[in-house]
Amino acid sequence: xxxxxxxxxxxxxxxxxxxxxxxxxxxxxxxxxxxxxxxxxxxxxxxxxxxxxxxxxxxxxxxxxxxxxxxxxxxxxxxxxxxxxxxxxxxxxxxxxxxxxxxxxxxxx
Numbered sequence: 001x002x003x004x005x006x007x008x009x010x011x012x013x014x015x016x017x018x019x020x021x022x023x024x025x026x027x028x029x030x031x032x033x034x035x036x037x038x039x040x041x042x043x044x045x046x047x048x049x050x051x052x053x054x055x056x057x058x059x060x061x062x063x064x065x066x067x068x069x070x071x072x073x074x075x076x077x078x079x080x081x082x083x084x085x086x087x088x089x090x091x092x093x094x095x096x097x098x099x100x101x102x103x104x105x106x107x108x109x
Contacts, residue, residue: 037096048087052080 032043051057057080058073065073099109 035096037094040096041091044087044090048083052083054080057083 032040035043051060061073065071101108
């Protein structure tokens, strides 16, 4: 048996909340726009450590499962170390300024 879930309309309150988050995100981007690579790396480390700590990660996991109704918060805290693995990979990648130049193709990333 296939179950079909109906899609509900987005409320004006949800739209206003989304607009506020978007504005806050744009303000945050503007605040760090001038940061150099080492400062961005330090910022990323701080965010990763803050979200990977056991208390915060557990709280975020429970909130996520509660809001989405998907998954299970049981046993998930052990996966929090994936955040640090992602951080390790991200810190090896340039993300500020000119990332790559392909002179033969005239491309600057």
